[in-house]
Amino acid sequence: MKDNTIICRCSDLTQGDIRELIAKGYRTFDELKRISRIGMGPCQGRTCMQLVLRELSIATGKPISELAPGTFRPPVKSIKLGEILEAIEEGGEEAHG
């Protein structure tokens, strides 16, 4: 892969960007995420996390299995606030009905 290969499509970050941050001393997925927004997009890192872990593994010499993956933040699928509201209201009616 070349340096300008996109690693995170949602937050528009390239392999070069990530390598630069790792060279600056960031050593965990969570740190990279907070400084660059990688993994914070609509897919919540499902596309890019493995690629970042691979970069970290190369830089630290640790196997991927030993690296902490990003903290999983619910929900699994994004949903509109209006849809959550409808679900609450329906739930409420059932409780009364």
Added chain:
Amino acid sequence: MVKTADVVIIGGGISGVAIAYNLAKKGIKDVVVIEKNYLASGATGRCGAGIRQQWGTEMNCRMSKYSCEAFETLKEDLDYDGDIEFKQGGYLIISSTEKEHEQFKKNIALQNSLGIQSKLLTLDEAKEVVPFLNTDGLISATFHQKDGHLNPFHTTQAYAEAAKRLGAQIHTFTEVTDIIVENGKIKGVKTNRGDIATNVVVNAAGGYSQLIGNMVGLELPVFSERHQILVTEAVEPILDPMVMSFSLNLYCQQVPHGGFIMGRGDEGEPRDLRITSGWHFVEEMTKTITRVLPPLKNVRFLRQWAGLYNITPDRQPIYGPVDEVEGFYLAIGFSGHGFMLAPATGIVIAESIIGEKTTLPIDMLHINRFKEGNLIFEPSVV
């Protein structure tokens, strides 16, 4: 690991790094920050990123004003090559009860007397600031244009890098496990990576500050409470200011990358250092925010998390030394607003350690206020 230090700061959140920077800038050579995880992994990296000067006590007003002015030139002062995302879109604080409206009048009078140019607004005026604000059930609002947003992770990084350039050391993934006290004086700290001899320790451990207090035999008058927060997908900019309400229990702002960050408190939140997230919060948050800001119904919920407020009885921080242990300093109890106070925290704690006259008077924030019982309560918190 280092073996000796002039000052050991426990905690690599915004407070710890701001104190380190100010000490190093004043010429203290061996300043060491110890952080058990990574920088900003505590409350700092989990906070709402809000900066406001609209407070209800003199000290909170003065410290936040000092800090907000510092943020205006912080990127240059710290020579940071990243973006700290400082945006002064204002804070619109809305009232929904008569009592709150009365409090707003007092707050504005206090703020104006201290040079903070906040204004009391009618609901029509509030709608000029946020056209889609649903004013049903509201009474009035206050607004201050200079309040706004700042990126917590980058700001922490900016202070940390500047502190390091001035010679401070920052050890991440290192935990302080005990503090050595002899004859009432600090002698050193123990960490999971070795001991450091020092005469001065700063407790900047955020939600864990009471545990650090226990290490020197003190019961500090603080407790930690979980607070939850969520963010939506990024959309086109539609909301400039932070919208906040104490009586409706909410705050919400659209951050520069486009997502809406919002949070609220809950009486039933655990106080046992838990920071898991719950669905009940999402439902309550959704109900409140879609009533006040209806267009948010169309935005997608993306992610939620939680962090710890370290809370004092009067909702103001505790600054400075303690009588019982020589060399032990506190920068704790920020009660949910310690991010925006960092420049003030950094300067006054550094001055207090060195023995200089502090830039802002901090005697009113000394821990002894709780023994003496002369407390001034901050009324304006979520």
